[in-house]
Amino acid sequence: MITDDSRCPCGLGEPYGVCCGRFHRGATTAPTAELLMRSRFSAFAVGNTAYLTKTWHPKTRPADLELDPGQRWTFLEILGKSGGGLLENEGTVEFRAHYRQDRRADSMHENSHFVRVDGQWLYVAPVG
Template structure:
């Protein structure tokens, strides 16, 4: 099975702590978004659910929550990359009363035995009433590094 078709990368069950860091069980948190039982109510919740999708290898969810104008045809995840922690650094807009918003975050990971992190200020918009990832704003934030 190719990397872009793998559904789950980590042994996370519905009762495991959700990778997004909110302290709730995965099945009641981002897992409900991944299974399509609920939609993220805010841009930040969508960002957290997308981070969790990277952590569990849910490529279908990542593509489904990506704006059609910027969505890639396929997505390959690095099978050896293990996402370990998410920090939300700030946000603008993105509530139930907005149609767009941004979420700045740092996602921590381990790859090849080395800890590192990725900074991004993501832009989200509503498409058909649902929050979707549009793109990353130009990098003006903290530098990457673990």
């Protein structure tokens, strides 16, 4: 169970409540594509499907999002990024997301495309 005082799953080392928790609660929106990526990873880790849906571009968002209860997201590595800054409206973030499933460690690698719509960053889809 992750509390506001727990270390945030996104890997920045801050408490969840002042890191990704503030985005999950809707207190503010992620100001960069990388911070949105990190907050989405944390949403997977805490099981926050409402946040994942809200930050997924409507053109690529699945009609129904159901997380696998046997999958536990453990840590995130940001491998690279292009664009996605405070004054930009498009960017990519390459990452490796680590998880455990059926007592076995594994990871997924993706280079994700993000766009800013009406001031809010949204996940679009993998690049390539």
